[in-house]
Amino acid sequence: MDRIACMQSFVRAIEMNSFSAVAREQQTTQPTISKQIAALEKHLGVQLIIRSTTSLSLTDEGKKYYHYCQQILETVAEAEASLTGKEKATGILHLGCSVLFGQMQIVPRLQAFMRRYPDIKIDLMMTDNFVNIVEEGLDLIIRIGNHSDNSLISHRIGTTRRVAVATTKYFEQLGEPKTPEDLVHHNCIVYTRLSTGNEWHFQGNGDMIKVCVGGSFQTNSSVAIRAAVLSGLGIAIAPVWMFGDEIYQGDLKVVLQDYQPIPLPIYAVYRRSRFYPAKISCFIKFLAEEFQLDPWVSDYGAIAN
Incomplete structure (x- = not known):
């Protein structure tokens, strides 16, 4: 019995809540994972799961053993890395992010990353749903906005600046709002995953302005928000990176520039551990460097006019 391999399967099975998911991750079969954990239980003389x-x-014994297995596996990884003094950036990076951010800000940069680190492969999961990094077996998640999970570490890598935007044709037909309060007379496209819902927040003249908006269309999809705005359906509060090209080309117009929507931080989020594989640190460093050169996601960028 390869006890380390069995420990790894045991820990991942609990993290992913599935033998089958671990089998897919390790490119083996579900019965193989089941036999590994059964072998551990037989060796220890206790039921773990x-x-x-x-x-x-987990049983009570399983909870205790799970804790020790995590420590042992971290120590093994540290020991292997210490032999060369620097761990090689290699392996599969299991990465998560939202759909449109992935399409527009992550995927276009992957070729440059892979040229720099040819031994790292990317397994990218894109969803607008909340993702549990442990249950999904991810190494790293790129998140927009603040969070309060103390079991995770957040490294800020950029800023999402947001704008009030619609097509120039929409404003020609219905006029431009001059203050946030004017939005109550417009067809506002609401992103239902926004933490404030249909209450849009602006900063202006040192004050916080909150406006409840409404309209004929709301959605939980960032892709649908983009499509709705481009079709001329109404006004949205959206990240400037979502529409940067169309704004600069004049197809869309930013309004209420004296009342900026509150910007949101961009974080690289990963699990707490005494040891972080090089594939994680390399990707975080790469993305942070890339974002600081891009005014749409940089901490120092300017809002598009």
Whole structure:
């Protein structure tokens, strides 16, 4: 029995709540993972996992052993890395991000990253749903906005500046809002995953201005927000990177520039550990450097006019 391999399968099974998911991750079969954990239980003489049709749960002995396995596996990784003094940037980086941000800000940069680190492969999961980094087996998540999960580490890599934007044709037909309060007379496209819902927040003259908006269309999809704005349906509060090219080309117009929507931080989020694989640190450093050169996501960038 390869005890380290069995420990790895045991820890990942609990993190992912699935033998099958671990099998896919390790490119093996579900029965193989099940046999590894059964071998551990036989070796230890205790039951570690209680299996049901929908979930896995730890016994009291399993909880204690799981804690020690995490420490052991981290120590093994540190020991292997210490042999060369510097861990080689290699392996599969399991990365998560939102759909449109991935399409527009992550994927276009991957070729440059892979040229720099040819031994790293990317497994990218894009979704606008909230993602549990442990359950999904991810190494790193790129998140927009603040969060309060103390079990994770957040490294700020940029800023999402937002604008009030619509097509020039829309404003020609319905006029431009001069103050945030004017938005109540417009068709506002609401992103339902925004933490403030249909209450849009602006900064102006040192004050916080909150306006409840409404309209004929709302959605939980950033892709749909972009499509709705470009079709002329109404006004949206959206990241400037979502429409940068169209703004500069004059197809879209930014309004209420004296009342800026509150910008949101961009974080690289990963699990707390005493050891971080080089593939994680290399990608964070690369993305932070890339973002600081891009005014649409840089901490120092300017709002498009």
